[in-house]
Amino acid sequence: xKTIEALAPDQASLSAASKLTRQSNWPRLEKNEQLALIWxxxxxxxxxxxxxxxxTGDHGYKCTCPSRKFPCKHTLALMWIAATAPASFTAAGSxxxxxxxxxxxxxxxTSQPAAPAPGVAGKSIGEASREEESTVVEDAAAIExxxxxxxxxxxxxxxxxxxxxxxxxxxxxxxxxxxxxxFVDNSSDRCRRIAARLVDMKAxxxxxxxxxxxxxxxxxxxEERPDAAIRELGKLVLLAxxxxxxxxxxxxxxxxxxxxxxxxxxxxxxxxxxxxxxxVLGEKIETRRDGLVSHSTWLLDLNSAAPQFALLLDYFxxxxxxxxxxxxxxxxxxxxxxxxxxxxxxxxxVVERKGDVSSAQxxxxxxxxxxxxxxxxxxxxxxxxxTDSPVMLPPGAILLDDRGDAWWQSADDxxxxxxxxxxxxxxxxxxxxxxxxxxxxSGSRLHLLxxxxxxxxxxxx
Amino acid sequence: MNEIEQTGLxxxxxxxxxxxxxxxxxxxxxxxxxxxxxxDERERRLLAIAAQALEIALRPAAPKxxxxxxxxxxxxxxxxxxxxxxxxxxALKQAADARSKSRVVAVVAxxxxxxxxxxxxxxxxxxxxxxxxxxxxxxQAGVDGEKHTSREQLTSQNWxxxxxxxxxxxxxxxxxxxxxxxxxLIETRGSTEPAEVRLALIALMHFGLGPDDVPFLKSxxxxxxxxxxxxxxxxxxxxxxxxxxxxxxxxxPISELAAFIAEGKSGFIRRRTTYTPAKLKSPAQERRRAELxxxxxxxxxxxxxGVTESDFIGAWQFGADNNVxxxxxxxxxxxxxxxxxxxxxDTLVAEGGKPAxxxxxxxxxxxxxxxxxxxxxxxxxxxxxxxxxxxxxVEAGWLDWADLxxxxxxxxxxTAVAGNDDAVKRGVDQLLETLGFLATAEAAEKLxxxxxxxGMAPAAPSLALLRLNASLAGx
Numbered sequence: 001x002k003t004i005e006a007l008a009p010d011q012a013s014l015s016a017a018s019k020l021t022r023q024s025n026w027p028r029l030e031k032n033e034q035l036a037l038i039w040x041x042x043x044x045x046x047x048x049x050x051x052x053x054x055x056t057g058d059h060g061y062k063c064t065c066p067s068r069k070f071p072c073k074h075t076l077a078l079m080w081i082a083a084t085a086p087a088s089f090t091a092a093g094s095x096x097x098x099x100x101x102x103x104x105x106x107x108x109x110t111s112q113p114a115a116p117a118p119g120v121a122g123k124s125i126g127e128a129s130r131e132e133e134s135t136v137v138e139d140a141a142a143i144e145x146x147x148x149x150x151x152x153x154x155x156x157x158x159x160x161x162x163x164x165x166x167x168x169x170x171x172x173x174x175x176x177x178x179x180x181x182x183f184v185d186n187s188s189d190r191c192r193r194i195a196a197r198l199v200d201m202k203a204x205x206x207x208x209x210x211x212x213x214x215x216x217x218x219x220x221x222x223e224e225r226p227d228a229a230i231r232e233l234g235k236l237v238l239l240a241x242x243x244x245x246x247x248x249x250x251x252x253x254x255x256x257x258x259x260x261x262x263x264x265x266x267x268x269x270x271x272x273x274x275x276x277x278x279x280v281l282g283e284k285i286e287t288r289r290d291g292l293v294s295h296s297t298w299l300l301d302l303n304s305a306a307p308q309f310a311l312l313l314d315y316f317x318x319x320x321x322x323x324x325x326x327x328x329x330x331x332x333x334x335x336x337x338x339x340x341x342x343x344x345x346x347x348x349x350v351v352e353r354k355g356d357v358s359s360a361q362x363x364x365x366x367x368x369x370x371x372x373x374x375x376x377x378x379x380x381x382x383x384x385x386x387t388d389s390p391v392m393l394p395p396g397a398i399l400l401d402d403r404g405d406a407w408w409q410s411a412d413d414x415x416x417x418x419x420x421x422x423x424x425x426x427x428x429x430x431x432x433x434x435x436x437x438x439x440x441x442s443g444s445r446l447h448l449l450x451x452x453x454x455x456x457x458x459x460x461x
Numbered sequence: 462m463n464e465i466e467q468t469g470l471x472x473x474x475x476x477x478x479x480x481x482x483x484x485x486x487x488x489x490x491x492x493x494x495x496x497x498x499x500x501d502e503r504e505r506r507l508l509a510i511a512a513q514a515l516e517i518a519l520r521p522a523a524p525k526x527x528x529x530x531x532x533x534x535x536x537x538x539x540x541x542x543x544x545x546x547x548x549x550x551x552a553l554k555q556a557a558d559a560r561s562k563s564r565v566v567a568v569v570a571x572x573x574x575x576x577x578x579x580x581x582x583x584x585x586x587x588x589x590x591x592x593x594x595x596x597x598x599x600x601q602a603g604v605d606g607e608k609h610t611s612r613e614q615l616t617s618q619n620w621x622x623x624x625x626x627x628x629x630x631x632x633x634x635x636x637x638x639x640x641x642x643x644x645x646l647i648e649t650r651g652s653t654e655p656a657e658v659r660l661a662l663i664a665l666m667h668f669g670l671g672p673d674d675v676p677f678l679k680s681x682x683x684x685x686x687x688x689x690x691x692x693x694x695x696x697x698x699x700x701x702x703x704x705x706x707x708x709x710x711x712x713x714p715i716s717e718l719a720a721f722i723a724e725g726k727s728g729f730i731r732r733r734t735t736y737t738p739a740k741l742k743s744p745a746q747e748r749r750r751a752e753l754x755x756x757x758x759x760x761x762x763x764x765x766x767g768v769t770e771s772d773f774i775g776a777w778q779f780g781a782d783n784n785v786x787x788x789x790x791x792x793x794x795x796x797x798x799x800x801x802x803x804x805x806x807d808t809l810v811a812e813g814g815k816p817a818x819x820x821x822x823x824x825x826x827x828x829x830x831x832x833x834x835x836x837x838x839x840x841x842x843x844x845x846x847x848x849x850x851x852x853x854x855v856e857a858g859w860l861d862w863a864d865l866x867x868x869x870x871x872x873x874x875x876t877a878v879a880g881n882d883d884a885v886k887r888g889v890d891q892l893l894e895t896l897g898f899l900a901t902a903e904a905a906e907k908l909x910x911x912x913x914x915x916g917m918a919p920a921a922p923s924l925a926l927l928r929l930n931a932s933l934a935g936x
Contacts, residue, residue: 001920018918084919173501176508179480226478227515234512237505330543358544377517384513399527407527418523428578431533431600443516454535456543458579 004079006328007059009069017076023088029081030096031089038082038089039099042074052078053099058353062102068319157202158247161257164201165240168194172233184225187214192289206256209387210236211289216387219422220444231443232387239385251342255385262349265340272345275336276303277357278310280327281438282449282461293318297327298390298449298461299337299348300362300438307365307375307392307438310337310348329450329459332357343382346390362436362452367394372410372417376441390449393419393437398429406430408437408446421446425460432458462518466491470511483507531603533578534596541574548929550580555894555925563589564857564898565926571857572902572933588661592630599624620650629661636668643669648677656686663692667699675700691756698758698796701770718753719765721746736766737778738785747784754788758796770801774808779816790822802826810835818848825854833859836899841868847888849895858930860899862907875915890923897926905930 008014020042027049028041036057041049050065052074061075071079081088095103171194175183183190191210198207213232217225243252250260250268265271278299285295292315301308312327334354339345371377376389395411398421406421411433422445437451437460448460462470469488476483484495484503495506541549549569556562562581569576570591578597583590585601602624615623615631623631635643644666651662663681666674674696681693697703723739726732741747763773774793779786793805806823809816810831820827820835827835832855839849840860865871877889889912896908905927913919 004920014920015922018920018922021918021920022916080918080920169505170501172505172508176477176504177480177482179478181478182480226474230474230477230508231512231515234508234510234515237509238512241509373520380513380517384509384516397529399529401524401527407523409523409527417520418527420521426579427530427601428533428582430530432578433532444521455533455578456540 001080001083003059003328004076004083007071007079008076009071013069013071013073013076016073017080020073020077021080021084023085025077026081026088029078029089030092031082032092032095035095035103037095037099037103038078039096040078040081040089042077044074050074051098053102054078054082056082058350064098157257160202161247162244164198164203164206165243165256167197167201168203168206168236168240172237175229175233180226180229184217184229187217187229202258203256204258205254206236206239208288208290208292209255215289216442224444228444235385235387242385250340251383254340254342260340265338265349266351268341270341272339272341273336273351274301274308274310274339274348275334276301277332277334278302278337279362280329280331281309282329282459283327284440284447284461287318291318292316298438298440300392302332302363305363305366307390309346309390309438310339311346311390312350313347329461330457344379344386365392365436367392367436370413372396372419373441388440388442388447391439391441393434393439396434396437397432398425398434400430408434408439408448419446420444421448423447429458429460434458462514465489466514470514473507473511477508531600533600536575536593536596538570538573538575538593540577541569545929545932546577546580548925548932549576551922552897552925552929553581555922560589561894564894565929566590566594567857568898568926568930569933574933587626588629592633595626595630598626602626615646617646617649620646625658625661629665632662632665633668636665640669640671641673644674644677656689659684659686660688660692663689663696666696670696670699672700675702678702695758695796698760699798701760701798703758703761703764714753714757715761715765718750718757718762721750721753722766724766734768734772734776735778736773736776738782750785751788754785754792755795757792759792759801760796760798762792770798771804774801774805779809779812779819783815786816786819787822790819794823794826797826799826803831806831806835810838813838813842815845817842818845821848821851824852829856832856836860837864837867840864840870843869843873846870846873846892849899850891855899857898858901860896860904861901862904865896865900865904865908871911874912878912878915878917893923894926897924897930900927900930902931902933 004017005014008017025042026040027043029038030040031038037053037055039051039053041051043049044065050063052061052063054061054075059079061071061079063072063074065072065074067073175190191213195207195211198204198210213229216232217228220228239252239255243249243256246252250270254260260268279302281298281300283295283297285293287293295314295316297312297314299310299312301310333356335350336352336354337348338351340347340349372393373391375391379386379389393408393410396408397411399407399409399418401407406425407418408421409418410416419441422442425448432451432453432455435452435454438449440447440449450460451458466488469486469491472486473483476486482500482504484492484500484507487495487507491507491510494510495503498506549565552565553562556565566576566581566583567590570593575593582601583594583598585598587594587598590598613619615628615635620628632643632646635646647662647666651659654662666678678693678697678700679702681689684690684693721739721741723737725735725737727735738750741750759770759773763770766773768776774797777786777789790805793802797805802823806820806827809820817835817838824832824835832852836849836852836855839845874889874892877885880886893908893912897905900908909919909924909927909931912924917924
């Protein structure tokens with residue numbers, strides 16, 4: 001049920017779905033356990049029922065209704081019935097054609113082993129081999145043409161991105177010459193202009209990052225903004241230099257131009273796969289200036305001796321409404337994750353989710369009390385262009401300064417380092433001792449995700 | 462980063478803020494890295510070094526004074542298990558107002574658990590949550606955190622060491638076990654407290670109220686707070702003590718109220734006295750009568766008619782005017798003796814039907830046995846189910862499945878759930894919330910099954926409290 005609530009785009013969809021869970025609305029409810037599929041037909045207001053199919057393995061779904069909300073109420077209702085009344089589904093040996101169509105479209109890009117063409121076995125060896133030969137010849141030519149086109153496109157992109165980075169360099173030099181005071185005051189316009197140029201020149205990811213600089217600066221106090229501007233622009237210089245030295249590096253290409261697809265990551269032999277028990281620490285949902293919503297879900301590896309994190313990142317248009325990737329804070333599950341290749345692998349995909357695990361305390365991580373940001377420093381050593389790092393903080397507490405702003409401070413070193421917290425905190429949190437706190441460090445602020453305390457787990461994101 | 466680099470970084474930063482080249486200001490080691498390139502590239506290299514220096518070598522400067530709140534006290538009951546917190550949050554989300562939320566809290570407390578502080582915290586002014594939360598209420602109140610709640614017995618000496626909620630809880634307990642000691646404490650220490658606190662302390666006197674309290678309550682007739690004087694008068698009235706003797710003239714409130722009541726006779730053989738609301742000429746008169754019912758005491762009114770409290774209640778003609786009946790019920794609840802309250806409750810419950818509903822106003826004064834009887838009567842009859850949500854001061858989690866099946870409640874619920882009337886469905890939602898508060902875990906589970914079978918969506922938000930209730934085993 002938690003998954004359904006998390007998937008629902010809003011409360012209205014959930015309420016609408018709850019009204020559709022009556023059996024009378026569903027003339028057809030079927031399932032195929034081997035394929036982890038459930039499907040059904042929901043009688044709506046029209047003459048023909050809406051067809052809904054859900055993959056229970058990864059919560060993929062499709063409905064024929066015209067709703068602009070994803071998932072729609074019919075999909076939620078189907079999941080709901082599966083969760084509360086699984087006996088309502090009839091086991092089906094084969095899947096209907098419309099379900100097959102969806103499966104085909106959905107998985108056509110995955111690397112499936114080629115199935116023998118139907119009917120081949122019924123032909124003579126000669127006919128079959130002739131056909132096969134001609135197919136092979138055609139395929140080889142097509143492949144060569146395709147690869148050539150790909151190489152050409154890659155070359156074009158590379159030279160375009162290279163030119164984009166030259167423009168970026170010049171733009172950074174201009175900002176230094178004109179003064180960072182003016183940049184801070186006018187960052188929105190200045191960043192928007194260079195971001196638009198970078199998009200035109202195929203440095204799309206970098207453009208998105210630059211577009212977010214103004215909001216990152218505005219989140220800080222006036223006196224902190226010049227330093228933050230130096231950090232942001234200096235990291236861009238480093239990223240541009242790194243890309244020029246190895247433009248084919250997957251991580252740098254991802255940060256500058258475009259990200260590889262899910263299938264490419266899965267097929268990449270260098271992508272690290274980790275099977276473990278993961279806890280959902282929290283999520284961060286931000287609407288970006290380019291109209292996309294970025295949905296970050298942070299996971300913690302509970303079998304690792306040192307804190308290891310994973311980030312599930314999803315983008316979708318803001319106009320599509322709220323979406324979720326089916327995880328809620330505090331969820332624990334056994335799963336195999338594949339990490340996007342990087343110097344500090346963090347972004348990941350769930351390859352296989354094996355089942356939920358009951359909740360408990362976090363493992364006892366060894367903490368570096370002298371510098372709670374030691375992990376962040378280590379990340380910066382290998383990938384200095386990174387902006388936010390997940391950190392696990394040692395025992396501490398949240399305190400308030402004279403302005404009422406919140407700070408995290410180590411319990412063992414009350415006169416030592418204190419880290420400012422980005423958001424307002426619940427007054428209750430001020431009375432709790434935190435045994436361990438998971439947070440994101442942005443270079444100037446902590447964004448709290450979750451903590452362990454004498455009162456159990458705390459959701460802080 | 463050494464001192465030279467720090468100084469260099471600071472001057473370069475100032476230079477960049479206003480605009481210009483910083484190469485000449487850079488530390489020597491940084492210059493070496495940047496040298497050999499054109500001026501723009503030199504500046505960019507220095508910018509990259511400066512960015513990394515700021516990122517890893519510097520830390521935010523913590524203010525000199527960071528204020529820490531005292532640790533949140535642990536409560537006497539265990540925390541609700543983690544796995545049940547989503548259900549709890551759903552029930553809290555569904556609870557529309559503070560009163561509904563406090564019902565959720567009461568259900569959880571009745572099963573021996575307290576809530577997670579990040580899910581719910583009582584307000585500093587909270588006076589309705591279960592006693593177990595007193596340490597949190599006081600923690601909320603103690604912003605400066607200089608005091609600590611004492612777990613010792615409350616005495617005159619350690620009075621100041623207790624926060625208000627802990628003191629209130631301790632005094633309430635003491636009034637139940639040693640009322641005289643508690644009264645003495647209220648008498649000696651309460652007089653120095655502000656009027657609002659004094660009022661709350663004297664309100665605690667209703668626990669174990671007895672004739673021994675009369676002298677102290679009478680002494681409050683000279684209190685500087687009008688509210689305290691009024692409350693003391695009502696407590697005295699509960700003990701059968703008359704308030705300020707009126708002069709009997711038209712300006713005397715009791716006489717004025719009596720004039721709004723018609724005294725009559727009924728019966729052919731045994732003539733009985735009856736009291737009914739007099740027919741009034743204007744809304745202004747009705748408002749005045751309502752005011753008088755709120756300020757006058759039952760014992761004085763009965764005495765004005767020359768009868769006992771019980772005789773007055775027995776002679777009152779319930780049903781003639783619902784609004785006035787409610788006013789009478791409230792007056793009895795506020796100032797009637799225990800005997801008068803139980804007499805009225807028993808009379809009305811025996812009568813059944815609509816008059817039984819007036820007992821809802823007496824609920825806070827009734828023992829739990831009478832409260833349960835009344836709720837069962839209402840459930841059995843089903844005509845006024847909506848009135849159940851008005852009941853206050855009722856215990857949580859005792860209504861059995863047999864109570865629900867013994868009457869028309871379930872069939873009525875099923876019909877309403879299966880129907881399409883939105884107004885009726887809203888009433889069902891409200892009733893399910895009330896039943897979620899009253900039911901045992903077993904009854905809650907069966908009730909969910911029943912309404913779902915009748916067509917309600919299994920995850921309907923109005924089932925939230927019932928689901929939480931069903932998941933909580935007994936204490």
